[in-house]
Amino acid sequence: MTLPADLCxxxxxxxxxxxxxxxxxxxxxxxxxxxxxxxxxxLIALGYTMVYGILKFINFAHGDVLMVGAYIGLLTYQALxxxxxxxxWMMLAFLIALVVSALLCALLGMFIERVAYKPLRNANRLAPxxxxxxxxxxxxxxxxxxxxxxxxRFPYPFANNPISILGVTxxxxxxxIVIVAVVMMVALTFFVNRTRMGKAMRATSLDQGTSELMGIxxxxxxxxxxxxxxxxxxxxxxxxxxxxxxYPSMGTMTGLKAFVAAVIxxxxxxxxxxxxxxxxGILESVGAPLLHIPNAMKDTIAFAVLIIILLVKPDGILGxxxxxxx
Amino acid sequence: xxxxxxxxxxxxxxxxxxxIGQNCITGYTGMLSLCHAGFFCIGSYVTAILCKTFGLSFxxxxxxxAIAAGFVGFLIGVPTxxxxxxxxxxxxLGLGEIIRNIATNLNPVGYxxxxxxxxxxxxxxxxxxxxxxxxxxxxxxxxxxxxxRLAHSRIGRALNAVREDEIAAQSNGINVTKYKIGxxxxxxxxxGVAGCFMAAYTATVNxxxxxxxxxxxxxxxxxxxxxxxxxxxxxxxxxxxxxxYFPQLFxxxxxIPAQAQQIIYGLILVVMMIWRPQGLLGRDKFRxxxxxxxxxxxxxxxxxxxxxx
Numbered sequence: 313m314t315l316p317a318d319l320c321x322x323x324x325x326x327x328x329x330x331x332x333x334x335x336x337x338x339x340x341x342x343x344x345x346x347x348x349x350x351x352x353x354x355l356i357a358l359g360y361t362m363v364y365g366i367l368k369f370i371n372f373a374h375g376d377v378l379m380v381g382a383y384i385g386l387l388t389y390q391a392l393x394x395x396x397x398x399x400x401w402m403m404l405a406f407l408i409a410l411v412v413s414a415l416l417c418a419l420l421g422m423f424i425e426r427v428a429y430k431p432l433r434n435a436n437r438l439a440p441x442x443x444x445x446x447x448x449x450x451x452x453x454x455x456x457x458x459x460x461x462x463x464x465r466f467p468y469p470f471a472n473n474p475i476s477i478l479g480v481t482x483x484x485x486x487x488x489i490v491i492v493a494v495v496m497m498v499a500l501t502f503f504v505n506r507t508r509m510g511k512a513m514r515a516t517s518l519d520q521g522t523s524e525l526m527g528i529x530x531x532x533x534x535x536x537x538x539x540x541x542x543x544x545x546x547x548x549x550x551x552x553x554x555x556x557x558x559y560p561s562m563g564t565m566t567g568l569k570a571f572v573a574a575v576i577x578x579x580x581x582x583x584x585x586x587x588x589x590x591x592x593g594i595l596e597s598v599g600a601p602l603l604h605i606p607n608a609m610k611d612t613i614a615f616a617v618l619i620i621i622l623l624v625k626p627d628g629i630l631g632x633x634x635x636x637x638x
Numbered sequence: 639x640x641x642x643x644x645x646x647x648x649x650x651x652x653x654x655x656x657x658i659g660q661n662c663i664t665g666y667t668g669m670l671s672l673c674h675a676g677f678f679c680i681g682s683y684v685t686a687i688l689c690k691t692f693g694l695s696f697x698x699x700x701x702x703x704a705i706a707a708g709f710v711g712f713l714i715g716v717p718t719x720x721x722x723x724x725x726x727x728x729x730x731l732g733l734g735e736i737i738r739n740i741a742t743n744l745n746p747v748g749y750x751x752x753x754x755x756x757x758x759x760x761x762x763x764x765x766x767x768x769x770x771x772x773x774x775x776x777x778x779x780x781x782x783x784x785x786x787r788l789a790h791s792r793i794g795r796a797l798n799a800v801r802e803d804e805i806a807a808q809s810n811g812i813n814v815t816k817y818k819i820g821x822x823x824x825x826x827x828x829x830g831v832a833g834c835f836m837a838a839y840t841a842t843v844n845x846x847x848x849x850x851x852x853x854x855x856x857x858x859x860x861x862x863x864x865x866x867x868x869x870x871x872x873x874x875x876x877x878x879x880x881x882x883y884f885p886q887l888f889x890x891x892x893x894i895p896a897q898a899q900q901i902i903y904g905l906i907l908v909v910m911m912i913w914r915p916q917g918l919l920g921r922d923k924f925r926x927x928x929x930x931x932x933x934x935x936x937x938x939x940x941x942x943x944x945x946x947x
Contacts (some may be wrong), residue, residue: 370728427908428908435915437724438670439911439915441670442861442907445857446903446905446911449854449900449903450908451904453897453901454901568728571728572728606743615732615735619718622717622718626725
């Protein structure tokens with residue numbers, strides 16, 4: 313849970329060596345950093361929102377799946393790379409690590425769903441939530457046991473020389489993060505809106521009973537939802553670990569913030585999660601210097617935003633205006 | 639060995655107090671709150687600061703800590719308790735972290751050498767374990783009976799109604815928001831009282847002790863013993879404390895890693911939810927109407943239980 317002081321989120325661009333030119337440039341820099349951070353949040357938020365859309369419960373263990381994904385990615389990358397320093401092989405190894413981690417995490421997500429949530433599908437609302445907290449605890453402490461508590465650096469798969477455009481510094485890893493995130497999101501949008509399985513998914517989230525009557529295998533759809541969500545989380549975890557390093561409790565805070573992002577956009581809404589993620593990233597990156605919030609309190613912004621959103625517009629920005637029956 | 643058992647009994651007592659508070663929130667009213675460590679923290683800090691800086695007696699700090707924790711609970715509760723269960727869970731989690739953040743910013747090393755509690759000239763030091771056990775468990779029993787009475791009162795029945803079905807409760811004239819906030823405040827206040835004893839026993843407070851893990855541990859106690867069951871919660875506190883001291887008790891701390899107990903907490907939550915969601919002792923059932931009449935005649939044991947409701 314505790315973030316080491318030097319790993320505080322938002323310390324996103326350590327490469328800005330030059331002195332800032334003017335306020336506009338400084339804030340552009342914050343916005344660019346926020347955009348990068350936000351696209352990671354968006355990827356992770358998708359997992360929350362998809363599961364919530366179908367099962368109506370918060371998958372608390374999602375953040376820890378992200379952590380497992382980062383560890384798998386790191387270990388695969390290091391194993392593949394060995395002593396090689398060839399630039400093209402580094403990039404290829406990174407992409408292979410990304411895919412391996414996504415696949416293994418998809419299996420992990422399906423396994424968690426089968427073991428910890430499926431038996432509770434008809435229980436009261438509290439039961440799957442408690443079970444999810446349990447799974448989260450098992451994963452994060454299991455990782456601490458297996459991998460140790462010290463944090464590890466995820467090496468950049470390329471020379472990370474910053475590029476300066478109009479005084480705003482952009483590093484290649486930021487570009488990589490945004491490209492991977494956008495590709496994943498476009499693929500997901502296509503899958504959900506254009507394929508048969510995506511249609512089944514949308515139907516299931518509208519009405520489980522009726523979808524079952526229409527011949528949709530609801531169990532399979534739910535399994536698939538967990539698989540996709542966890543794969544996205546794994547990718548998000550690897551991207552996040554460039555800046556935050558890899559450690560067993562990395563998933564808790566990042567996961568929570570991604571959840572906040574999902575709520576901002578309207579939980580259960582896929583494009584909402586993307587929007588919310590980017591918004592939260594920018595808010596966090598710009599808000600801290602704007603409001604002069606000390607470093608240790610930066611995490612507070614996300615929760616303050618969460619509470620404000622829930623009070624003002626609980627359905628989120630793009631959420632359907634579903635009347636709550638209370 | 640005896641020392642360790644005494645330690646377990648003391649900590650079980652302190653955590654039982656916390657668990658009684660959490661039980662009021664989660665067991666009676668059905669709200670999943672994850673910031674009990676925060677209230678615990680507030681209680682400890684109030685005792686530490688008042689005793690050390692202002693030289694107040696320990697006994698006076700108990701009501702102050704209860705009021706402070708309760709007030710924070712109230713402040714947190716007013717905006718968040720209108721949220722549904724799972725949102726509430728996240729919001730309280732965040733708030734627990736914020737409280738710890740503030741405590742760390744206040745004083746990163748915490749407070750040491752807090753004056754001990756004393757009664758008629760007798761000082762409750764860490765050495766007199768039996769005396770401290772008596773002190774803590776008197777409070778546990780007092781709170782146990784208070785909350786037992788509360789659960790069987792009109793208020794307790796209203797809280798249960800809110801837990802079972804908010805809409806039905808509202809249509810029966812129960813002010814859902816009021817009862818939710820009330821129960822949250824009360825639970826928070828008891829968490830604060832538990833914090834006082836922690837500060838009095840260890841004589842140190844340190845923001846590092848009030849992590850999310852503590853909140854989950856307390857939740858585990860409630861789930862394990864039985865949500866809404868006073869006795870169950872105390873039993874849960876004993877079991878969890880025993881689990882966490884098990885490696886030291888049998889000299890296995892070099893073999894069993896520190897993470898093992900947290901993994902066990904996680905397993906407890908998952909396994910209990912799947913196989914015995916009502917907890918080891920089950921829920922205190924209120925029996926009305928037909929069931930009550932039916933029970934009143936044949937079973938002697940059930941009659942006692944039923945008659946109380």
